[in-house]
Amino acid sequence: MGSSFNAAEKVVVVDVGSPPVSFSVPEAILCSTSEFLKAKIKPEWSQEGASIQIPDSPADAFSLYVNWLYDRSSAINAGVNMVMLASAYVLGEGIMDTAFKDTIIDIMKGRIFSDKHRAVLAIDGVDIVKTIYEGTPRGSAARKLLAHVFAFRASVGDLSAAFDSAPKEFYYNVALVARKPVDVGMSYAFLDTIEKCSYHCHQGKEYCYFGL
Numbered sequence: 001m002g003s004s005f006n007a008a009e010k011v012v013v014v015d016v017g018s019p020p021v022s023f024s025v026p027e028a029i030l031c032s033t034s035e036f037l038k039a040k041i042k043p044e045w046s047q048e049g050a051s052i053q054i055p056d057s058p059a060d061a062f063s064l065y066v067n068w069l070y071d072r073s074s075a076i077n078a079g080v081n082m083v084m085l086a087s088a089y090v091l092g093e094g095i096m097d098t099a100f101k102d103t104i105i106d107i108m109k110g111r112i113f114s115d116k117h118r119a120v121l122a123i124d125g126v127d128i129v130k131t132i133y134e135g136t137p138r139g140s141a142a143r144k145l146l147a148h149v150f151a152f153r154a155s156v157g158d159l160s161a162a163f164d165s166a167p168k169e170f171y172y173n174v175a176l177v178a179r180k181p182v183d184v185g186m187s188y189a190f191l192d193t194i195e196k197c198s199y200h201c202h203q204g205k206e207y208c209y210f211g212l
């Protein structure tokens with residue numbers, strides 16, 4: 001009891017972005033799901049009183065992350081746009097937070113596959129693709145989701161709008177999905193019944209953020 005109380009009281013400063021914006025977060029909250037942040041506060045990796053630096057991520061993505069750490073159910077509302085969600089996913093990749101990444105990708109998946117948000121590909125498709133391809137490695141779950149979305153949900157206009165600025169690898173991945181829909185088990189019907197863990201990075205059901 002005593003040690004958890006002390007951990008909750010200790011505040012860690014995280015400097016995010018460039019120029020940096022400082023966030024002060026109780027250690028126990030900050031380090032609840034991120035492997036990167038857990039490692040950073042270990043004595044052998046940190047100097048006493050030093051802040052943690054995350055220069056490559058935008059401060060508003062980290063702000064969203066901190067809100068999510070405090071309140072997982074309502075931190076990410078309809079006001080958070082798709083480009084910001086992509087940016088948050090990239091942050092989750094960088095700080096190695098599987099629960100956060102899986103949460104974000106489910107929201108992205110829900111919006112992209114709903115007819116209500118159909119226009120998102122035309123409006124933000126290029127920026128979403130660029131953000132995910134610049135910030136996640138080959139084979140990432142987010143790249144996989146985008147390949148499925150563009151292969152099965154995008155219009156010709158959506159694809160051509162992205163053509164000049166999206167990376168070649170993106171089109172390659174879309175083509176791979178689209179050319180063998182039977183082999184990979186993808187179809188409109190399949191997408192309607194897509195499994196809840198389809199784009200999650202965790203191994204095994206017990207680690208799904210749904211159970212946190």
Ligand SMILES: [Zn+2]
Pocket residue numbers: 102196197200202207208209210
């Ligand atoms: Zn899952």
